[in-house]
Amino acid sequence: MKFKREPREELELNLTPLIDVVFLLLIFFMVSTTFQKESEISLQLPRASDTETESSQDRIEIVINAAGHYFINDQELVNSDVATVQNALYKISGGKRDIPLTIRADAQAPHQSVVTAMDAAGQLGMLKMSIATSRSTD
Structure with missing residues (x-):
């Protein structure tokens, strides 16, 4: 018996379905991924000057001690309400x-006391407000 040998076909690996699956996975990840943009706040910081331009008569100074008591131009207020601070500012200005x-x-003053003073000045529409600090000697 003589068997006839037929030529064997060469086996080939078809990559088209594999490429399709990888392409679909790439599209899936691109669509389902969320990109977060980091937010930035653009600020223009105030600049300090070393010169004294106004006399002490033409400015208002609010001092807040560590206990949260208010002194406006060296006069202590009777209480710490926004209305009291606002009335005193209006009378002086x-x-x-x-x-x-x-x-x-004061560095140990309650944060709410500073916010109350700023709120009272803001409600009166004060245009030139600054917060005094001291330089560190480090």
Whole structure:
């Protein structure tokens, strides 16, 4: 018996389905991935000057001690309400909104006391408000 040998076909590996699956996975991950953009806040920081331009008569100074008591131009207020601070600021400024206002707070003063002073000045529409700090000697 003589068997006839037929030529064998060469086996080939078809890569088309594999490429299709990889392509679909790539599309899936691209669509389902969320990219978060880091937010940035653009600030213009204030600059300090070393010169004294206004006399002490033309400025208002709010001092807040460690206990949270208010002193406006060296006069202590009877209580710490926003309305009291606002009335005192209005009386001293005479209704003028462009008088410079400086807030000096003790480092141990409650944060709410500083916010209350800023809120009272903001409700009056004070245009020139600054917070005084001291330089560290490190």
